[in-house]
Amino acid sequence: MPTQNIQLERNAFGQLVFIDATGQAQLITPVRAFPIAAPAESIGLINGDGEEVAWIDRLTDLPDAPRKLLEDEMASREFMPVIQRIHSVSSFATPSTWEIETDRGPTSLVLKGEEDIRRLTPPALLIADSRGIHFLIRDRYGLDAHSKRLLDRFL
Numbered sequence: 001m002p003t004q005n006i007q008l009e010r011n012a013f014g015q016l017v018f019i020d021a022t023g024q025a026q027l028i029t030p031v032r033a034f035p036i037a038a039p040a041e042s043i044g045l046i047n048g049d050g051e052e053v054a055w056i057d058r059l060t061d062l063p064d065a066p067r068k069l070l071e072d073e074m075a076s077r078e079f080m081p082v083i084q085r086i087h088s089v090s091s092f093a094t095p096s097t098w099e100i101e102t103d104r105g106p107t108s109l110v111l112k113g114e115e116d117i118r119r120l121t122p123p124a125l126l127i128a129d130s131r132g133i134h135f136l137i138r139d140r141y142g143l144d145a146h147s148k149r150l151l152d153r154f155l
Helices: 064-077 145-152
Strands: 007-010 016-019 025-032 041-047 052-058 083-089 096-102 105-111 117-119 125-128 134-137
Touching: 007 064, 016 064, 025 052, 025 064, 083 134, 083 145
Parallel strands: none
Antiparallel strands: 007 016, 016 025, 025 041, 041 052, 083 096, 096 105, 117 125, 125 134
8 A cells, every 4th residue: 555545543532543445444553663773664554463454664755644643653652761861870880770861851770780781773772771661872972971981881
């Protein structure tokens, strides 16, 4: 199905509904194939049976209304704060508590072990805290000097 023909709407319960070419409606969940490396590309629309009903190469190919619905739905399901600054760490041994600034405000995380810092496509890192929340550093080299020094002690 061409991307321009994708029809989406919300039902009375606020759930995302895909309407196929025959007019049949079904509940769907958008799933990013590459949520960190390419968050606006390669998105599958998956029905309740786990079947892919549509594929979107790029969100920018969609008209405004369905694109906005998909962006809102994915934002409500996905929670991955982006670390912008590391203020302090309680210890350079693990477990340690980090005081950080994210795109969603200040918070803290507890790093259980250095293995909880995963290297992604350079220069990105994914840090899992003790509560199971994943924090993203998009560009570790783009952090301020203080944050880089603290982070380098764990890498």
